[in-house]
Amino acid sequence: MASLGELERAVMDLLWAGQEAATANTLRDLLAQSTRPQDGSAGHEGKDLAVTTVLTVLSRLERKGLVERERGTRPHRYQAVSSRADHTAELMHEVLGSAPDREAVLARFIGSVTDNEAETLRKLLGRS
Amino acid sequence: MASLGELERAVMDLLWAGQEAATANTLRDLLAQSTRPQDGSAGHEGKDLAVTTVLTVLSRLERKGLVERERGTRPHRYQAVSSRADHTAELMHEVLGSAPDREAVLARFIGSVTDNEAETLRKLLGRS
């Protein structure tokens, strides 16, 4: 699985954000509005895209297994297959698995984790 | 930073494996031999590449900051900027940082870690 393009990522973000399945048009509108207010993270600034563009992206995401569509309803409804957290965790495992010396990688990884994250990890790992 | 192509990855693997800085020709030869004996992992089977091909790849890797070259010596010598473990750990952090809900991601991540890895992590996190 490769890294998503910018638009693909933006669409996934929207799908992950909304709990409801969305239609292509809804997404198109959301993309148009999103001046990315709160987190000012760079990226697309309220792109005004053609619906077909959004559809194409959705199809590609579907082909990659990231998105699922309800074909029954007429305006097809799209939604992310897995949550953003799941997807991201999976990616992390993929990256981790790409190196033969996993332990070494984990050591480096833990080495540069914030205190809060370290605490979170300790809790998650529990004892045993 | 994006994911490397197949050849780029193969070259990085060689650079990470050897502790010495290598020349383009050395790498070319190694790539030609490498039938990937032990770990049979798919990929290139002893590709017989032109040296210029290797050089191009090395230049691109250099541009990406993954490889460093000694320009002093005549047959330039190349080596990885950081160890594979460092690089991989960095990538993991990058992935982790790509999601807003890091804690959730970590939870999922830990959830699907092997027992051994969990043990390693506990040790690494130590007490405190």
Place this chain on the structure above:
DNA sequence: GAGCAACTTCTACGTCACGTAGAAGTATGA
């Protein structure tokens, strides 16, 4: 039940990353 409006599918083009390498330039030992 015919037509319009909305939606989807098909096809396509430009760009960029990457695999691949030839041609030309440069240094270095004999």
Place this chain on the structure above:
DNA sequence: TCATACTTCTACGTGACGTAGAAGTTGCTC
């Protein structure tokens, strides 16, 4: 100084991705 080895420059094919028009399908409405 000349051949040899190495590097740089330039380039082409392919595939992913952003982008969207044209054509097809469906469903509501009069």
